[in-house]
Amino acid sequence: MDRWFAGGRDDVRPPMFQPVRIGQLELANRIIVSPMDMYSARDGVPGDFHLVHLGSKALGGAGLVMTEMVCVSGTGRISPGCAGLYTGEQEAAWRRIVDFVHTRSDARIGIQLGHSGRKGSTRLMWEGIDQPLEQGNWEVCGPSPLPYSAVNQVPKELTEADLAQITAQFRHAAQRAARAGFDLLELHCAHGYLLSSFLSPLTNKRTDAYGGSLEGRLRFPLEVFDAVRAVWPADRPMTVRISATDWHDGGIDADEAVEIARAFAEHGVDGIDVSTGQVVSGERPAFGRSYQTPYADRIRNEIGRKYGVAVIAVGAISSYDDVNSILLAGRADLCALGRAHLYDPQWTLHAAAEQGYSGAGVRWPDQFAAGSRKPQTGRTDGPRPRLELIRTGVPGTAHARWRPTQARP
Numbered sequence: 001m002d003r004w005f006a007g008g009r010d011d012v013r014p015p016m017f018q019p020v021r022i023g024q025l026e027l028a029n030r031i032i033v034s035p036m037d038m039y040s041a042r043d044g045v046p047g048d049f050h051l052v053h054l055g056s057k058a059l060g061g062a063g064l065v066m067t068e069m070v071c072v073s074g075t076g077r078i079s080p081g082c083a084g085l086y087t088g089e090q091e092a093a094w095r096r097i098v099d100f101v102h103t104r105s106d107a108r109i110g111i112q113l114g115h116s117g118r119k120g121s122t123r124l125m126w127e128g129i130d131q132p133l134e135q136g137n138w139e140v141c142g143p144s145p146l147p148y149s150a151v152n153q154v155p156k157e158l159t160e161a162d163l164a165q166i167t168a169q170f171r172h173a174a175q176r177a178a179r180a181g182f183d184l185l186e187l188h189c190a191h192g193y194l195l196s197s198f199l200s201p202l203t204n205k206r207t208d209a210y211g212g213s214l215e216g217r218l219r220f221p222l223e224v225f226d227a228v229r230a231v232w233p234a235d236r237p238m239t240v241r242i243s244a245t246d247w248h249d250g251g252i253d254a255d256e257a258v259e260i261a262r263a264f265a266e267h268g269v270d271g272i273d274v275s276t277g278q279v280v281s282g283e284r285p286a287f288g289r290s291y292q293t294p295y296a297d298r299i300r301n302e303i304g305r306k307y308g309v310a311v312i313a314v315g316a317i318s319s320y321d322d323v324n325s326i327l328l329a330g331r332a333d334l335c336a337l338g339r340a341h342l343y344d345p346q347w348t349l350h351a352a353a354e355q356g357y358s359g360a361g362v363r364w365p366d367q368f369a370a371g372s373r374k375p376q377t378g379r380t381d382g383p384r385p386r387l388e389l390i391r392t393g394v395p396g397t398a399h400a401r402w403r404p405t406q407a408r409p
């Protein structure tokens with residue numbers, strides 16, 4: 001299977017280490033650090049925490065490291081701790097992080113741009129996710145005056161002039177992102193934030209050109225996409241993250257998600273990052289291992305292959321076996337892992353070691369190479385692991401690793 005995945009070439013590797021392109025951007029491997037809000041910026045400026053967080057993920061071997069949702073305006077933030085890209089100070093702070101990733105690792109770094117919409121003006125995650133601030137709330141906005149939940153504000157219904165202003169904010173943030181040196185830009189059209197809330201019929205009840213049919217609900221997200229694409233360098237890819245189902249009757253479902261993906265593909269998107277839900281508070285998600293992958297699978301096989309758009313699976317994917325199986329089965333081109341990277345920033349390096357692989361597509365930083373083998377467990381009772389020479393079948397890649405000894409009956 002690995003040889004087949006390598007296109008019949010001798011270049012046999014675990015599929016996750018086969019190189020991949022998103023648009024013209026070549027990645028060393030197929031692992032993405034999924035965007036994760038750290039709620040730790042000050043006035044939207046990412047600081048040392050972000051440098052260490054994203055820097056360590058880049059040193060940990062993933063092909064692409066994504067920032068958290070970076071907000072296009074102060075009122076477009078989710079919480080006062082969210083990062084932004086609407087001032088020169090923020091741009092310089094992001095540049096420092098991008099430069100670190102580029103000079104110290106083989107990883108590429110992408111920025112996720114978004115606007116919180118009706119889910120803004122809320123607390124830091126660990127102080128009450130989606131709960132309004134105790135003080136200092138700002139006015140939130142959306143396609144229609146429907147609050148996210150009974151405790152959230154009724155959003156201001158955006159006028160066409162407001163939409164034009166927000167589009168300009170996305171455009172300016174994209175220009176800053178290009179100057180900061182990001183390799184890829186993802187538009188956050190998922191999870192009930194502003195662009196997502198235009199897509200869903202549950203949150204968009206407009207009767208003008210920006211609501212109603214799917215074509216109407218897509219209008220604003222596509223306008224923003226086109227505006228960003230026009231200023232984002234042509235040789236750098238754009239992806240969009242969508243919620244492929246609202247997990248709620250009357251909301252977006254898998255069929256509509258395919259049409260949303262098609263619309264972005266026709267506007268020139270290079271990759272679709274397939275998440276789900278978080279659009280309405282009454283959702284009934286069916287959580288489980290790799291639970292969002294069926295949506296990525298459909299989009300890859302109905303849209304991705306036809307338009308040459310890379311499809312990213314995400315959601316409760318945590319083992320290298322799951323990643324390799326998803327890739328081999330053609331269900332996605334790449335996998336994004338979130339919480340697994342919080343558990344282990346070196347997830348990719350460790351996945352390589354555990355698969356006995358040390359070839360192309362993964363490289364321990366020189367500074368860490370001395371630690372590239374799994375240490376002995378330190379157990380004093382029972383069987384001890386043994387060091388064995390493993391031959392991978394790839395010339396020049398035989399190496400040693402620790403193997404548990406068979407337990408005696």
Ligand SMILES: Cc1cc2nc3c(=O)[nH]c(=O)nc-3n(C[C@H](O)[C@H](O)[C@H](O)COP(=O)(O)O)c2cc1C
Pocket residue numbers: 034035036037038067068069112188190191241275314315316317336337338339340
């Ligand atoms: C702490 C945390 C913050 C997150 N912030 C974002 C975000 O800023 N943008 C986004 O699109 N998804 C965000 N997510 C969702 C993740 O990107 C990912 O889709 C989700 O955690 C499911 O993947 P996992 O099971 O591998 O963690 C966040 C998740 C976590 C755990």
